[in-house]
Amino acid sequence: MLRLDCLRSIYSQLEKCVVVTIMGAVSAELQSIGHRPNFFYLQHAMGLASSTGLGIALSLPEQTVMVLDGDGSVLMNLGTFSTMARYRPRNFVHVVFDNESLLSVGGFPTATSTGTDLAQIAKAAGVPRTAVVNDCAGFVQAVNDALAAKDLTTIVAKVEASGPAKYVTDLTLLENRFEFSRYVRSLGK
Amino acid sequence: MPVSVNSSRAIYAALKASGIRLVSALPETWLVHLIRMAEDDPEMILVRLAKEEEGVGISAGAHFAGVSSAMLMQNHGFLASINGIVSFALLYRIPLLMLISYRGSFGEKDPWQTQGGSVTEPLLRALGIPYFSLQTIESIPLRIRQAQELCASSLQPVALLLTRDIMWEE
Numbered sequence: 001m002l003r004l005d006c007l008r009s010i011y012s013q014l015e016k017c018v019v020v021t022i023m024g025a026v027s028a029e030l031q032s033i034g035h036r037p038n039f040f041y042l043q044h045a046m047g048l049a050s051s052t053g054l055g056i057a058l059s060l061p062e063q064t065v066m067v068l069d070g071d072g073s074v075l076m077n078l079g080t081f082s083t084m085a086r087y088r089p090r091n092f093v094h095v096v097f098d099n100e101s102l103l104s105v106g107g108f109p110t111a112t113s114t115g116t117d118l119a120q121i122a123k124a125a126g127v128p129r130t131a132v133v134n135d136c137a138g139f140v141q142a143v144n145d146a147l148a149a150k151d152l153t154t155i156v157a158k159v160e161a162s163g164p165a166k167y168v169t170d171l172t173l174l175e176n177r178f179e180f181s182r183y184v185r186s187l188g189k
Numbered sequence: 190m191p192v193s194v195n196s197s198r199a200i201y202a203a204l205k206a207s208g209i210r211l212v213s214a215l216p217e218t219w220l221v222h223l224i225r226m227a228e229d230d231p232e233m234i235l236v237r238l239a240k241e242e243e244g245v246g247i248s249a250g251a252h253f254a255g256v257s258s259a260m261l262m263q264n265h266g267f268l269a270s271i272n273g274i275v276s277f278a279l280l281y282r283i284p285l286l287m288l289i290s291y292r293g294s295f296g297e298k299d300p301w302q303t304q305g306g307s308v309t310e311p312l313l314r315a316l317g318i319p320y321f322s323l324q325t326i327e328s329i330p331l332r333i334r335q336a337q338e339l340c341a342s343s344l345q346p347v348a349l350l351l352t353r354d355i356m357w358e359e
Contacts, residue, residue, distance in 0.1 A: 020250075040253070042277065043280075044276035044277065044280060045245070045246070045272065045273050045276040045277035045280075047242070047246075048242070048243070048245060048246030048249075048273055048277055049246070050246070051242075051243040051244075051245070051246025051247050051250070052246040052247070052249050052250040052253075053250060054236070054246070054247055054250060055211070055236075055246060055247035055248060055249060055250020055251045055252075055253075055254070055258075056250040056251070056253055056254050057250075058211065058234050058236065058247075058250075058251070059211065059234070059250065059251045059254035059255070059256040060254045077240070077242070077243065079238070079239025079240050079243060080239070080243060082239050083236065083237070083238055083239055083243055086237065087236065173280065173281060174281065174282060177281045177282065180253060181252070181253045184253045184254050184255075185253070185254065185255040188254055188255050
């Protein structure tokens with residue numbers, strides 16, 4: 001399963017969500033499909049995309065927040081699962097694209113390549129809904145189920161360790177940050 | 190436990206008066222009253238963390254949503270947050286109001302706190318983070334208000350060091 005196909009298949013759903021992604025391939029691929037003002041790409045601070053999504057979800061309980069995370073990033077902040085579960089925002093969908101690799105630095109294998117199961121970690125931390133998906137149809141179904149369930153969900157999508165040729169895009173970090181913030185604040189009014 | 194209730198009340202009241210609606214925290218002896226006050230306040234969103242760096246992301250998310258927040262942490266929690274502070278808050282111009290209990294400074298009796306105490310201010314200076322050391326209870330309301338004002342106008346982290354002089358009554 002290709003992450004790009006997953007992103008394409010839920011792109012129309014993302015229009016209705018507040019979206020936070022990690023750096024690297026996830027950010028570049030989502031931008032290649034089309035940037036929107038409700039997308040924030042956290043281009044560093046690995047591990048904090050889910051914390052950022054949690055901060056938004058707790059501040060704006062009427063909005064659906066979707067975080068597009070990765071195995072390398074979430075492994076840097078496993079405590080996030082326990083904090084997410086503790087506050088259990090019903091408006092938070094946490095997608096982890098698991099390619100078992102730190103792709104952007106040369107493809108070094110992460111611990112998920114040797115058996116670490118992020119969905120089980122999320123479940124054991126108390127995340128009420130978890131899923132592991134291996135194909136695009138399953139991914140779409142899991143996202144739709146999570147949005148319909150209106151409960152905190154972590155979806156681990158097993159994807160191939162491949163990505164775009166480059167990660168830097170024309171969108172500057174601060175331009176993205178201020179456009180996104182302006183958009184999110186308009187939702188709260 | 191001789192943690193100052195009066196100073197904790199003054200700090201909490203100043204945070205409320207400054208419009209703080211979300212507080213992230215990780216328990217530390219000097220912060221117990223403050224965390225309980227946040228917990229007992231139905232108007233406050235309290236997020237108890239596993240590790241302080243999460244608080245950088247949570248405060249950023251709250252800021253994006255238009256909610257003013259504060260981080261309550263020990264100086265070792267500040268040390269544990271530094272990558273988040275640099276590669277999120279400073280990189281993306283995120284206001285972070287950091288209330289840092291200043292362990293390991295003059296009067297410290299716990300040997301394990303002392304190394305962190307000696308590097309706290311040099312690190313704040315190295316990161317270019319404006320900070321003020323709260324040493325009297327009288328200074329609390331004004332300095333917290335000013336810190337939040339600077340934080341909001343500059344869109345950058347600002348720190349208040351909670352010293353032994355105000356937090357500990359022996």
